Amino acid sequence: MSTEQIPFLKGHGTENDFVIVPDPGNALDLPPAVVARLCDRRAGIGGDGLLHVVRSAAHPEAASMAAEAEWFMDYRNGDGSIAEMCGNGVRVFARYLRRAGLVEAGDLAVATRAGVRQVHIAKAPAAGGDGDITVGMGAARLPDGEVTVTVGERSWPARHVNMGNPHAVAFVDDLAHAGNLFSAPPVHPASAYPDGTNVEFVVDRAPGHVAMRVHERGSGETRSCGTGACAVMVAAARRDGVDPAVTGSPATYTVDLPGGRLLISEHPDGRIEMTGPAVIVAEGVIDPEWLATAFV
Secondary structure, three states, X not given: OOOOOEEEEEEEEOOEEEEEEEOOOOOOOOOHHHHHHHHOOOOOOOOOEEEEEEEHHHOOOOHHHOOOOOEEEEEEEOOOOEOOOOHHHHHHHHHHHHHOOOOOOEEEEEEEOOEEEEEEEOOOOOOOOOOOEEEEOOOOXXXXXXXXXXXXXXXXXXXXXXXXXXXXXXXXXXXXHHOOOOOOOOEEOHHHOOOOOEEEEEEEEEOOEEEEEEEEOOOEEEOOOHHHHHHHHHHHHHHOOOOHHHHOOOXXXXXXXXXXXXXXXXXXXXXXXXXXXXXEEEEEEEOHHHHHHOOO
């Protein structure tokens, strides 16, 4: 780690919160133990994950995308593990870039490990505050095979949805049936998710309107999960007999999460868009002496 003070910000998207570490030149070493310490809610800054802000050309995993997207979201889970994608994280990432004056309102491309994501930053409304951010989340993949999720004595069939990261979506009668979600609910067969998975529990609120809770792989229960909301929308639409590729018309579902509300739309060509808020709440510096001694 640098011997200089390291700038950071704190932000959230529907209360899915992140430590933001700007590092355009990819000069910082951020091993898993450091990330986990920064995300620790008692001994660190606290967050569901960390957004490492790097120019694509400066990062070996993103250099091939540099012609399409100047900025790479090097996303880490709260335990320090690397993740392919984070939907709420992309919105917060874009909000940081706009706040820092690195991009303008309007369209923006962001490189992620799941590929380049197209983002639209709405202009600030006349009444003040920030406009919502829409993220093109790519298309969902629906792998074949039956999956089951278990909590205690209850089990439910689940829909396997891949949004660049894996999800198991289970429809339940009561969100309390998900339990405490401190640890990952068992999913069978385990071979369906060799690298683990995010697990969503879903109830209906009204036609085209659902509510969910989620266990995020590597983070535990979070207040929101953008890719999870997209996976839930697709699973709910297919359950309801809705497939925009067949009807030729887009479908939009409202998805309520503990931390807020997201609108998820699927288009006939398979594109999924997520719209919601993103907020920067604080900024400061990380004390390098604390970080150096935190693991002694």
